[in-house]
Amino acid sequence: MTSFRTFAAALALTVGAGLAVAAVEAPAGAAPDSVKHVQKKKANAQRVKIDLLPPISGAGKRAGSADQAKVVVTGTFRPKKAGRTVILDRKAGKKWVKAGTARQDQKGAVLFNAPYLVKGKAVTYRLRSTGSGMKTTLSKSVSTLKWTYKEKFSEEFSGSTIDPTPWSFREQDYGHAALRKCSRTDAANTSVSKGVARLMVAKDTTKNGRCSYQGKSYAWRTNAMIGTQGAFAFKYGYAAARVKLNSLRGQHFGFWLQPNSRNAEHGNAKKTGAEIDVIEWFGEGHPSGGLSSYIHYVPKPGKGVKVGSWIKQPQQYGNKWSKKYHVFSVKWTPKSYTFYIDGQVTSVINKGVSGREQFLLLSQLSSDYQLKYLKSESKLPQGSSVDWVRVWDL
Structure with missing residues (x-):
C-alpha cells in the first residue's frame, strides 16, 4: 500500500553552548603593546551542532516495516576532542535515559543510529559530551516527529x-x-x-x-x-x-x-x-x-x-x-x-x-x-x- 503526505512542519535543529576561554599574560611592568608572551588556556568546554536525519538506516537480513528503520543522529563538536565520550540521551517521560555511547572522531564528529519510533510514538533525543577534563556539553533536543510531518511518499x-x-x-x-x-x-x-x-x-x-x-x-x-x-x-x-x-x-x-x-x-x-x-x-x-x-x-x-x-x-x-x-x-x-x-x-x-x-x-x-x-x-x-x-x- 502506498501513502502520500503533503503537509510539512518545521523543527529547529540545535546548537549547544560552550565557549573556549583564552588568557593573555604580560611581564610585570610591560605596556600592553609590548606583550611578548601569549599563552592560551585549553578550552574547557565544547560547542555542538546536532542534526537529525530521517529513518534511512536499516541493515538486516529480514524485510520489515519502514518505521523500523533507524533515524541518524549526528553531532559535530568544536573545538575538536578526538576520543571524548558522547552519550545519546532519549527522553522518557520527564527523564532522560542513555540510548547509546560513542567517541568523537578526529573531526570532532559522532554518528548514532536510533529508533524512529518507540511504542509507536515519536522520540526526542539530545547529545551529551563528558570527560577529558572538560565541562559537560549538552545539545538542544531534536524530535523524530519532524520526519513524520515531512513524509511525502511511502510504499x-x-x-x-x-x-x-x-x-x-x-x-x-x-x-x-x-x-x-x-x-x-x-x-x-x-x-x-x-x-x-x-x-x-x-x-x-x-x-x-x-x-x-x-x-x-x-x-x-x-x-x-x-x-x-x-x-x-x-x-x-x-x-x-x-x-x-x-x-x-x-x-x-x-x-x-x-x-x-x-x-x-x-x-x-x-x-x-x-x-x-x-x-x-x-x-x-x-x-x-x-x-x-x-x-x-x-x-x-x-x-x-x-x-x-x-x-x-x-x-x-x-x-x-x-x-x-x-x-x-x-x-x-x-x-x-x-x-x-x-x-x-x-x-x-x-x-x-x-x-x-x-x-x-x-x-x-x-x-x-x-x-x-x-x-x-x-x-x-x-x-x-x-x-x-x-x-x-x-
Missing part, C-alpha cells in the same frame, strides 16, 4: 501486486534503449509477496533464437522496470529505498530519479532536470566494488555529462549486499546531492543539480555489455528485493 508493498496508483510498468522493446539490443522489459518480471517487491532479469522464453553481440550469442532477456511517472514526483528532499541486491554479475539493479517534465532539452540542469542514480549495483566480484552513484545531464546539444563515481571501498559502509537489506538514499537540495548507505555519507555531488520535479524508478536490467559476465545462463533469473521506498521533504 511498503503490502499487497499481492504492484499498486497501480503510484506505480506503472515502463515498457521498452528490444533495442529501445542504447546497449539493450538483447533485452526488453516485461511486467511479469515484477512481483509482490510478503511485503517485498521482487524485480528480475530472466530468459525470454517467447522469443526464438539467440541474440548476437560482439561475435557471441546469448539468450534473449526480459527486464523489470517500474516508476511513478505521472503519479508522484517531488522537488528537493530525501529519497530512500531498502533493498537486498542480486548476487551475480551480468545485470544491474537501479534506484533512480528522472525529471517529470523539462523547460529545455539541454542547458542548466535547473531547467532540464537530471537523471539521479541514487544507487546502481553490478554484482558481486565487480572489480570496482559493484556500487555506484551518478548524475547524468545535458548541458549542450548532443553532449551528455556524467558525474559521480564508483563507491570506493564499499565494505566500509556495509557487507553481504545480496544477503542483507540496506537503505540507499539521497539528500537532494538546490545546491547538491548527498548520497548515503544506511545513513553513512558515501559521496557529495554539486554539479548537474536538478531544479525540476523528479519521479521514482526501480529497475533490474541486463545491458548488452554485461551479458558476458554471467558465467552460466542457467543462473537466470537474477533479481533484487525491495522492502520499501520513502520520500521526505527537506
Whole structure:
C-alpha cells in the first residue's frame, strides 16, 4: 500500500553552548603593546551542532516495516576532542535515559543510529559530551516527529501486486534503449509477496533464437522496470529505498530519479532536470566494488555529462549486499546531492543539480555489455528485493 503526505512542519535543529576561554599574560611592568608572551588556556568546554536525519538506516537480513528503520543522529563538536565520550540521551517521560555511547572522531564528529519510533510514538533525543577534563556539553533536543510531518511518499508493498496508483510498468522493446539490443522489459518480471517487491532479469522464453553481440550469442532477456511517472514526483528532499541486491554479475539493479517534465532539452540542469542514480549495483566480484552513484545531464546539444563515481571501498559502509537489506538514499537540495548507505555519507555531488520535479524508478536490467559476465545462463533469473521506498521533504 502506498501513502502520500503533503503537509510539512518545521523543527529547529540545535546548537549547544560552550565557549573556549583564552588568557593573555604580560611581564610585570610591560605596556600592553609590548606583550611578548601569549599563552592560551585549553578550552574547557565544547560547542555542538546536532542534526537529525530521517529513518534511512536499516541493515538486516529480514524485510520489515519502514518505521523500523533507524533515524541518524549526528553531532559535530568544536573545538575538536578526538576520543571524548558522547552519550545519546532519549527522553522518557520527564527523564532522560542513555540510548547509546560513542567517541568523537578526529573531526570532532559522532554518528548514532536510533529508533524512529518507540511504542509507536515519536522520540526526542539530545547529545551529551563528558570527560577529558572538560565541562559537560549538552545539545538542544531534536524530535523524530519532524520526519513524520515531512513524509511525502511511502510504499511498503503490502499487497499481492504492484499498486497501480503510484506505480506503472515502463515498457521498452528490444533495442529501445542504447546497449539493450538483447533485452526488453516485461511486467511479469515484477512481483509482490510478503511485503517485498521482487524485480528480475530472466530468459525470454517467447522469443526464438539467440541474440548476437560482439561475435557471441546469448539468450534473449526480459527486464523489470517500474516508476511513478505521472503519479508522484517531488522537488528537493530525501529519497530512500531498502533493498537486498542480486548476487551475480551480468545485470544491474537501479534506484533512480528522472525529471517529470523539462523547460529545455539541454542547458542548466535547473531547467532540464537530471537523471539521479541514487544507487546502481553490478554484482558481486565487480572489480570496482559493484556500487555506484551518478548524475547524468545535458548541458549542450548532443553532449551528455556524467558525474559521480564508483563507491570506493564499499565494505566500509556495509557487507553481504545480496544477503542483507540496506537503505540507499539521497539528500537532494538546490545546491547538491548527498548520497548515503544506511545513513553513512558515501559521496557529495554539486554539479548537474536538478531544479525540476523528479519521479521514482526501480529497475533490474541486463545491458548488452554485461551479458558476458554471467558465467552460466542457467543462473537466470537474477533479481533484487525491495522492502520499501520513502520520500521526505527537506
